[in-house]
Amino acid sequence: MKPSLIAxxxxxxxxxxxxxxxxxxxxxxxxxxxxxxxxxxxIQEARKLEAxxxxxxxxxxxxESALDIQGLHADLEVNDRPFAHGAxxxxxxxxxxxxxxxxxxxxxxxxxxxxxxxxxPRHESLRYRxxxxxxxxxxxxxxxxxxxxxxxxxxxxxxxxxxxx
Numbered sequence: 001m002k003p004s005l006i007a008x009x010x011x012x013x014x015x016x017x018x019x020x021x022x023x024x025x026x027x028x029x030x031x032x033x034x035x036x037x038x039x040x041x042x043i044q045e046a047r048k049l050e051a052x053x054x055x056x057x058x059x060x061x062x063x064e065s066a067l068d069i070q071g072l073h074a075d076l077e078v079n080d081r082p083f084a085h086g087a088x089x090x091x092x093x094x095x096x097x098x099x100x101x102x103x104x105x106x107x108x109x110x111x112x113x114x115x116x117x118x119x120x121p122r123h124e125s126l127r128y129r130x131x132x133x134x135x136x137x138x139x140x141x142x143x144x145x146x147x148x149x150x151x152x153x154x155x156x157x158x159x160x161x162x163x164x165x
Contacts, residue, residue: 031138034067034094035060036147038130039101043113051113053084053106057130057149059092060099067094067136067145069102074132076106078116083128084108126153 040056055076061067073087086106094100131148 031143031145032062033145033147034134035062036130036149038128038149038151044105046110049110051108051110053108055104055106057102057104058099059094059102061094061096064096065138066096067138069094069134069136071135072102072104072132074104074106074130077129079119079127083112083116124155126155128153
C-alpha cells in the first residue's frame with residue numbers, strides 16, 4: 001500500500017513545524033531591556049518657541065547578544081512634569097554585557113524650559129525620569145526594547161572648601 005500524496009504532505013508540514021519550534025526554542029532566553037542612565041544634558045539651542053536639548057544616555061546591555069541599535073525615542077520629565085521629547089534614527093552597537101553612550105536631541109517648548117528654571121530655587125534637587133524604546137536588531141531579528149531611568153540631581157551650590165567654623 002502506497003502512502004497518499006496528501007498524507008506525505010501532512011507529514012512534511014508537521015516535521016517543518018516541529019523543526020521551526022525547535023529552532024525558536026534554541027534562540028535562548030528572552031531579551032532583557034537595557035539599563036539606561038542619564039550621562040549628560042545640555043541646552044543646545046533656544047529659539048522663540050522651542051529649545052533643543054542634547055541628552056547623552058549610557059546604555060548598558062545585560063544580554064548575551066550584542067544590540068545593534070537602529071533608533072530610539074524618549075520622553076523626559078523634570079520634577080514630575082513633561083519637559084522634552086525626541087526620536088532619532090541614530091544607531092550604535094552595544095556589545096553583549098557592555099555599554100555605550102547614545103546622544104539624542106530632544107525638543108521642549110520654551111514655556112516648559114522657563115517653568116523648570118523658575119521652579120529651581122524652590123528645590124534642592126532636580127528629579128528626572130527618562131523613558132522610551134530602543135529599536136535593536138539582535139541576531140538578525142528586530143526588537144523594540146523599553147527603557148526607563150530616573151534619578152535625582154543635587155542642584156545646591158557647592159560648599160566652599162576649607163576649615164568649617
